[in-house]
Amino acid sequence: MNALVRWELQVVTDSPHSRACMEAEDTPTHVMLECTGVTEQREIYLGSRATIPEVLSNLGGMLGFWNELGWLE
Numbered sequence: 001m002n003a004l005v006r007w008e009l010q011v012v013t014d015s016p017h018s019r020a021c022m023e024a025e026d027t028p029t030h031v032m033l034e035c036t037g038v039t040e041q042r043e044i045y046l047g048s049r050a051t052i053p054e055v056l057s058n059l060g061g062m063l064g065f066w067n068e069l070g071w072l073e
Ligand SMILES: [Zn+2]
Pocket: 017, 020, 021, 022, 023, 030, 031, 034, 035, 036, 037
């Protein structure tokens, strides 16, 4: 979990996800697992029913997902 927390802090600080949807939660886990604003990209890179352990073990998919959203820049 520590790696995830560190990573979340980094992503949240750099990339407010309000670009994708208007929901209150603004965390990478929301974006990767729940956000309705990025459903299409999530299905392509992470699968529509991914869990956090699955996402974290799929580094290529995760990076592709964020890169597709343009939030790594
Ligand atoms: Zn969202």
